Amino acid sequence: MAADARDHVTDGDRSGRAAHGPAPALRRVDADPATFGAPAWHALARPADARSEDARPADGDTPGEVCAAAPALVLLPEAAGPREAVSRLRAHGCCYPSAGADGAEVAFICDRGGVPQLWAGPVNSAEVRLLDSSPDPVTEVSWSPDGRWIAYTTAPGGGEHSRVLCVRPDGSGRRVLAGADPGSTAYLGCWSHDGSCLAVTVTAPPARTPGEAQGLVPVDRGPADSPLDGALPPAGWADRGGHATLLGASSYDAGTWHGPTAATGTAAGATSAGPTDGTAPAAATVRPDGGLSVYLIDPDGLTSPALLTTETHAATLRACDLSRDGSLVLLRRGPRGRREAVVRRTDDATATFALPVADGDPWIGRFSPDARTLWLRSNADREHAALLAVLLDADGRPEGASDDLLEAPRHTSVVAEREGCDLELLAMAHDGRTAALAWNTRGASELELVETFPAFWGVPARQAPDRTGPARPVPLPHEVVTRVTAAGVGRLLLALSGSQRRPGVWWAHEGVSLLRTPWSSRDEDAVPPGRPPVRPVPLRLTARDGLPLSGWYYRAPGRPSSVPAPCVIHLHGGPEEQERPVLHPLYHELTGRGLDVFAPDVRGSSGHGRSFVDADLGAGRFAALDDVADCAAHIVTTGLADPTRLAVMGRSYGGYLTFASLVWHPDLFRTGVAVCGMSDFLTFFAATEPWLAESAAHKYGHPDRDRELLRSLSPMTRVDALRVPVLAVHGEHDTNVPPEESRQFVRAARERGLAAELLTLRDEGHDFLRADNRRLFRRAAADWMERHLLL
Template sequence: MTDDRDGRADHGTPPTAPPGDVRTVTYGEGFPPPADAPSPDADAQHAVYTAAPAPVPLPDAAGPREAVSRLRSHGCWYPSAGPDGTEAAFICDRGGVPQLWAGPVDGGEVRLLDSSPDPVTEVSWSPDGRWIAYTTAPGGGEHSRVLCVRPDGTGRRVLAGADPDSTAYLGCWAHDGSSLAVTVAAPAARPFDDGSGRRPPPEQVPGDGPPEAAPPPAGWTDRGGHATLLGSAVYDATTAAGTDTTRGGGGEPGEARTGATATGAGVRSDGGLSVYLIDPEGHASPVLLTTETHAATLRVCDLSRDGRFVLLRRGPRGRREAVVRRTDDSATTFALPVADGDPWIGRFSPDGGTLWLRSNVDREYAALVAVDLDALGVPFGRTVVAERQESDLELLALAHDGRTAVLAWNAQGASELELVETSPARHTARRPAPDATGPPRPLPLPHEVVTRVTGAGAGRLLLALSGSQRKPGVWWVHEGVSLLRTPWSSKDEDAVPPGRPPVRPVPLRLTARDGLPLSGWYYRAPGRPEGEPAPCVVHLHGGPEEQERPVFHPLYHELAGRGLDVFAPDVRGSSGHGRSFVDADLGAGRFAALDDVADCAAHAVTEGPADPTRLAVMGRSYGGYLTFASLVWHPALFRTGVAVCGMSDLLTFFAGTESWLAESAAHKYGHPERDRELLRALSPMSRVDELRAPVLAVHGEHDTNVPPQESWQFVRAARERGVAAELLTLRDEGHDFLRADNRRLFRRSAADWLERHLSR
């Protein structure tokens, strides 16, 4: 169960168990608070957590500039360029954990800017070049904080999220570099709280739900998950003006207007998300831009150059929207649904007259949309200026001068890049500019997938690339026509150990039993004669809205090196195949997604070719849920399974996950109060008596997205029924495994397990 890190409150995790110690854990059962624990004062906590963040100075970066235990092969990603484009800050795991580094783009010494072991997740260099802002995940968990440091490593400080019970994440810089937009999440208040700080088991939760719960949208509960184009809605900016940004209960402002009723808005009440403009120098007090309660996400994507307008991205997965607000009176002037995926959804033109957005409104696939704004920020025209059949626009970036747009298209999982010259909007009438863009110029890529695009000074762009045969690296566009690899990115030949060439996957296409087209990537273990059946692992991605891409997967190469094939499909609910495909697993449609797993396994046998007697299923997050579910829905199909951070009971998952994730998950799976029977029927624990195959569960001890109890309770139930089951708990990890030693331990343990059970 994954999402981008947009404003999440850390509610803590239950005490963790050592590997092999399996316990069933539910809030309010098994883990009472210490006897001397003070009773929480909700009002006092709210007052503390909604206060403006205060910068906390930190010691300058210490330790060697080169990592002590440097990895032979490392990845570099998430670049952000300095104002003249000659240097870039980036994330690199050469020291065994993602850390903040900086260095010249075309050669020279790189420097470590923060030697802390806390993983870095996002980076942003200020337009004036004075500061580099970045986000870290202390302890590897889900709590995040925003820091900044000078390019020489001095002046390091926490801007927001210093309190371990709050969380913060990056927004954009003001164009003059004077301030940084930061979102701060206040902690959620759990409904049905008896004052003990404990959550009652799901069966003790009243069925009526909290009084602020919104009614289910008409027709949602009987959705069968059929792949049909979503109906369009009418968007009227005049109805958005003056929207109350503090309204709670029934969902976020604008949801009724956009036709996206908040099925999960009443799952929990929370303190909301607040956006501040923070001066990293500390000379000016933080300025509050907006506050929203019951918001799943809230990120500032851009500020107009004159500071009059702010572009926000808000809403839970599947119901994101772009919102334009005036900064002088906080009036909302415009709202439009936008696609999931990359959170940086758009930019204002230099004169503020055009808003460029990546949106899939009224369409299956995301396109480039130009919205024309008047002097008050009210739209008077909207035009689709770049689109492709059956391809999503997944990344949108503008050069620093705002005159060149970079479009990254998702073409069946691989990326295709185009440069488009944009003309500044100068409106003399209330109608769109006739020629918003020039003809696109394709830019050939040396590897399959672009993961980030950012401007880098006048006419220069930085790209983060990944491919099936290389570690992630950073490249820069030379003279707008060619790509050059930065010298600090790994070389292709360093991707895997000598003598073990990386496996290039081949695409496979199939049809599900109900006629829905499916696809995936097949990794054939080297050295086996053509046509000889092989043991095969069906690997299922998370999300559910993630997509299987031809990028470098160390796990897949580890398994292929053990003689195991891997088939990595996109079952219904995955992104990259249109909105209808994403929504084809809503509600009762998830039963068909479980059938998709079996259909994909059968296709691996006929087209792989995989050995039908030596099949395994494996997945992470939502893929971990599918792994648990497949083992009990199709007990005779798989010989074994490996479930990583997966949900085993959707009701206990809702009881333990974070509020921002519950908001999105209710839309995908069902409401934990109104749809309890559906959630129970979809839960692997409800069919655990059918389990026959041995299972390995893996979980990060600090995971608050999918609490570790989800793995513990399934493993315990398996053992109680005489089925072999093991649990691997990774220390100092959350929902994502970020530390090199833990990633190696995970890969080797999973490969050992699968090799042992599939080799017989």
């Protein structure tokens, strides 16, 4: 699609310049004193028609590497749609709202046309408009502070590679800002406060030699016992536009050997290890893994993208906020379970502050208007995330701190906390005076508003870092808040979900009486008439090693409570996700077939404290497998479930647990349905995206250093113990967990004479986003369960 888009560009740019060709290489330059008072990124950017003959890394850049080419702006044909979807779903979901400059209009994601698309409309009118009618699912939305542009992220073809686009509020001027090149991925960061630039994270595909691209040259991927073993990719290898490599593996670049790359544990931003045999030149090299880079991009295309920061071997990297003068950027980086907030100066790329933050929502914090206080949602030195305030000096360092960033925690103050509850979402009003806090209370949400510096407004923030006004609770009509954002002066937008409703968007002025937007589904539209959704009840139990566990139980209607039911244990992904009391169409389908559903949080899940999240690290995963069996034992001994009619099911990490449970506990379950699950950790690490591998290594183990542990934890290692039928479901474009993970398990089951099927969903990746595919998946899974548990 990217190539076609470049061939059919129309001149719709305000500057009158065509958007053909790559953007010029950028160099970081010092801010001119004459520009003081203007946003700092204006000193970084250059006219778009400027060209640099020098591609050398600038001072302050990571030495020994060349940054990937800056993203090129690509104009696209107009794609605004009708005011209503051509084929509208009876019950649709609306989520991820972002308000215009005055808060009167909202851009949001809605699947009323069968796929999540970008829509916009007033908060108090049902008159909405479709801004992009293309079939690519939309995943994130952000309206610029000046109201001129709406930026959004899409997943072309439904896969895992994403791109960032922007469009004007009337649907005109649609263009790709980043991610147009095949194999690259881009996702949203924050806007500058004046709306002139958007921060975008870009992942570049690793370099390949021409011979590799044609499949003619063997690729050295590490030790001799590696699944690839220095040979060509095995059958089933999916060419995704960019090689995924084992962590710490070797690579070629244009035929030149550059030695092993840095392994996990290398400091963020550190360069890859150099050559060890003296054959490679000392000149800069292209990053083998492509790395992650954050650029500031002018959506009008008047200036070239400005590089804020780049990191090799990065698991995640997102710009969450820019100070109002543009001198500081707040970044979120790090692998799962080890995220951190980093403050970096934009003029010289110096990191001035770092602090651990919790997993979950990537929007971790914000600077105060004067940038002298940083508000963060963090679980540093804590079991549960709280609201912290960090005092900063004029250079962005914690006040009174030495140069040692490890001292940062002592310069923080806890300004809002709840015993046993995580601060899940943090949103700040545009003027910085009010914070909206969403707390996770045993899976449900509680929302409150607090004033920041209430008695000291007008006094420098550093004089009152730990003062907030009294909390004002905001009553919620449904159980879970998935997003909070400011919308003009005194107005909030909330994305809500619950056990009896489809996701929708609500708004409130000054935090009183939430009102449903007219374009969100009504509660009575959640499911077809005559069969209301089942409201789940919480269950608590204790694992065999004494760890408290919990979950939600969905009882199929029509069966007496005294009669044990056939039951499906459903395991969520992550593993850092959490079961929430929201409407699950899959659960509704299963309960409608007469099957109960128990959805537990086994160890490793979020929402229960940091120790619970870390309880499955490394060899702790064996205990997580025992948790699944303990959950089954609990619902049987309490009389809820029939021990002879149990099944296990899950998606992503839950798909792995499904495969694993069937071979670790072969006599416990009658069948299983594994969705996008890993069946062999070593083949998973060999084939997943490099940045995902970096993130997963902390959770599961390193594929080189911990090979034996990963081998022993892999379901394929014990597949001979499989005794029951299995259904695997996978998206054809999944590059997070490649489809071969399902194929090899199904193939092994069939070789052992067992019934095993694989359902591959077209135009889907790791998440199933299209209505027809979601419906097909639910019905196929329910048919399979009904066949093996009821007939």
